[in-house]
Amino acid sequence: MKSIIIASTSTLHGGKYLEYLLPILKEHFKNCKTILFIPYARPSGISHEEYTQKAAEAFASINIEVKGIHEFEDPQVAVKEAEGIFTGGGNTFLLVSQLYKNNIMQLVAETVKNGTPYLGSSAGSNICGLSMQTTNDMPIIYPPSFQTLGLIPFNLNPHYLDADLQSKHMGETRETRIKEFHAFNSIPVLGLREGSWLEVKGEKITLKGDLKARLFKKNETPQELESESDLSYLK
Amino acid sequence: MKSIIIASTSTLHGGKYLEYLLPILKEHFKNCKTILFIPYARPSGISHEEYTQKAAEAFASINIEVKGIHEFEDPQVAVKEAEGIFTGGGNTFLLVSQLYKNNIMQLVAETVKNGTPYLGSSAGSNICGLSMQTTNDMPIIYPPSFQTLGLIPFNLNPHYLDADLQSKHMGETRETRIKEFHAFNSIPVLGLREGSWLEVKGEKITLKGDLKARLFKKNETPQELESESDLSYLK
Numbered sequence: 061m062k063s064i065i066i067a068s069t070s071t072l073h074g075g076k077y078l079e080y081l082l083p084i085l086k087e088h089f090k091n092c093k094t095i096l097f098i099p100y101a102r103p104s105g106i107s108h109e110e111y112t113q114k115a116a117e118a119f120a121s122i123n124i125e126v127k128g129i130h131e132f133e134d135p136q137v138a139v140k141e142a143e144g145i146f147t148g149g150g151n152t153f154l155l156v157s158q159l160y161k162n163n164i165m166q167l168v169a170e171t172v173k174n175g176t177p178y179l180g181s182s183a184g185s186n187i188c189g190l191s192m193q194t195t196n197d198m199p200i201i202y203p204p205s206f207q208t209l210g211l212i213p214f215n216l217n218p219h220y221l222d223a224d225l226q227s228k229h230m231g232e233t234r235e236t237r238i239k240e241f242h243a244f245n246s247i248p249v250l251g252l253r254e255g256s257w258l259e260v261k262g263e264k265i266t267l268k269g270d271l272k273a274r275l276f277k278k279n280e281t282p283q284e285l286e287s288e289s290d291l292s293y294l295k
Numbered sequence: 296m297k298s299i300i301i302a303s304t305s306t307l308h309g310g311k312y313l314e315y316l317l318p319i320l321k322e323h324f325k326n327c328k329t330i331l332f333i334p335y336a337r338p339s340g341i342s343h344e345e346y347t348q349k350a351a352e353a354f355a356s357i358n359i360e361v362k363g364i365h366e367f368e369d370p371q372v373a374v375k376e377a378e379g380i381f382t383g384g385g386n387t388f389l390l391v392s393q394l395y396k397n398n399i400m401q402l403v404a405e406t407v408k409n410g411t412p413y414l415g416s417s418a419g420s421n422i423c424g425l426s427m428q429t430t431n432d433m434p435i436i437y438p439p440s441f442q443t444l445g446l447i448p449f450n451l452n453p454h455y456l457d458a459d460l461q462s463k464h465m466g467e468t469r470e471t472r473i474k475e476f477h478a479f480n481s482i483p484v485l486g487l488r489e490g491s492w493l494e495v496k497g498e499k500i501t502l503k504g505d506l507k508a509r510l511f512k513k514n515e516t517p518q519e520l521e522s523e524s525d526l527s528y529l530k
Contacts, residue, residue: 073463104471105478151475153434182466193434196466199388199441200428200476206437219466228308230489231417231431231454236339240386241435243340254465 063088063177064211064260066188068218068252070149070181078118078181080255084268086122088177089144094125096142098168100158101150101183115148135162139171149182149218152195156187157203169209178211182218185252189215194241194249196234212258212265213295215241220251220274235282242278248294249276250285258291265291298323298412299446299495301423303453303487305384305416313353313416315490319503321357323412324379329360331377333403335393336385336418350383370397374406384417384453387430391422392438404444413446417453420487424450429476429484431469447493447500448530450476455486455509470517477513483529484511485520493526500526 065081065088072080089095099111112128119126126146132138139145145168147155159165172178180188186195187208194215223233232240238249251274252258259266267273267289275283275294285291300316300323307315324330334346347363354361361381367373374380380403382390394400407413415423421430422443429450458468467475473484486509487493494501502508502524510518510529520526 069465071465073465102475102478103467105475151472154475154479193436195434198429198431198472198476199434200472200479202441206434219464221464221466229454229456230304230306230308231456232338237386237433237435240337240340240389241433243337244389244435 061175061262062173062211062260063175064172064188065179065257066185066212066216066252066260067179067181067257068185068220069254072255076118077114081257082118082122084257085119085179088179089122089124092124092143092177094127095119095144095146095179096129096138097126098129098145098147098155098159098184100129101148101152101155103148103150111148111150115146135164136167139164139167142171142176144177144179145172146179147181147184147187149184151200152183152186152192152197153199153201153203155183156192156206156208157201159187160204165207165209169211172209172211185218186216188212190247191215193245194238212260214248214250214291217249217251220253222274235276238276242276246278248278250274250291250294251276251282256287263292265294267291296410296497297408297446297495298410299407299423300414300492301420301447301451301487301495302414302416302492303420303455304489307490311353312349316492317353317357319492320354320414323414324357324359327359327378327412329362330354330379330381330414331373332361332363333380333382333390333394333419334363334365336383336387336390338383338385346383346385350381364397370399371402374399374402377406377411379412379414380407381414382416382419382422384419386435387418387421387427387432388434388436388438390418391427391441391443392436394422395439400442400444404446407444407446420451420453423447425482426450428480429473447495449483449485449526452484452486455488457509470511473511477511481513483513485509485526485529486511486517491522498527500529502526
């Protein structure tokens with residue numbers, strides 16, 4: 061049975077890395093002594109080692125050890141043997157490129173579908189959707205495909221940001237960008253605000269956290285969804 | 296001799312489409328009765344027809360006719376015969392996909408290098424760089440390559456936005472995203488604020504408009520450049 065936490069962000073303003081999620085993660089990874097960390101997204105270009113260290117420090121407080129996938133000779137073996145998997149945020153283009161390069165995109169999807177508990181934050185959440193085509197990230201590297209894990213039957217926009225009505229900036233708002241996506245794609249997109257996450261248990265998908273989420277469907281007015289909404293029907 | 300205007304944005308807050316640039320464009324396209332408009336980037340998903348109409352209305356005020364490239368049977372012929380070319384903003388992934396699909400990416404580059412005056416705004420400016428890898432846009436479609444026109448020997452980030460120090464949002468700032476680009480690429484990136492443009496005359500590249508621009512180079516502290524700066528040395 062799938063058991064997945066898909067978080068908009070790793071860190072809330074003023075909080076420490078993963079801090080707001082730790083009580084949830086303690087329960088989520090309760091059967092894990094060690095989890096596998098996928099640091100491929102490298103936020104701000106930090107190294108795999110530094111990034112894994114950061115994740116390890118957060119998980120140490122709930123007595124879970126963290127091993128970076130780069131520490132294994134064979135990343136496929138690392139995924140197959142993992143008790144739990146956490147994919148951190150950063151650049152989604154880089155993350156997806158590395159997952160394909162190391163030939164583990166499909167393997168991670170299968171492994172998580174078969175029940176290995178998974179945590180994603182930001183870019184690590186983006187890849188839980190059908191494609192990475194609603195990421196906010198810069199295309200710093202050309203991935204072989206935009207297709208991702210497909211652990212949920214729709215797409216995500218993490219760090220969803222409402223338009224600032226006071227702004228004089230003329231660049232596209234997040235909502236406009238998603239509208240452009242829907243000119244060519246019919247997949248629903250969930251705008252997940254910082255502090256929200258999705259809980260996936262088997263086929264049940266629930267919106268968690270204190271905030272509402274914004275749902276975009278092709279040719280429909282966007283909808284605000286309350287926390288605890290059941291999203292299992294979405295596709 | 297190259298003659299190019301590369302604008303951060305088509306529209307300033309409170310202004311009309313292209314309004315702030317019209318005196319410049321009147322001079323820039325002074326030998327053109329008609330210009331070719333490339334509406335492929337389709338902002339908010341509007342149609343080629345609607346978008347061309349919008350451009351035509353702006354250019355009517357300086358007595359220049361606008362024809363959309365979609366009105367031609369053969370887009371290659373349209374480019375070859377153009378007196379001037381304007382590529383509008385919208386989604387850069389879509390624009391680049393369409394330029395490749397219609398087999399005119401290289402042709403537009405050659406045509407403009409041979410002296411046909413060019414105007415780009417936003418996505419239409421992004422493609423003037425070596426690659427589209429510093430766009431802000433969503434990857435709504437998978438292009439066959441990220442390589443673009445290479446009319447200037449560096450990359451652009453149009454609609455450049457300074458970090459909002461009051462913000463509690465934890466998504467990456469524009470500067471962080473460009474830093475991630477520089478973890479894997481050594482091409483300089485010019486952050487062009489709304490209201491700035493580059494003027495390219497032959498090999499001379501000059502920053503125009505009232506604002507400073509922000510220059511990012513790999514492993515260097517970003518630099519603020521004054522208006523009228525000569526950027527010809529950059530590469």
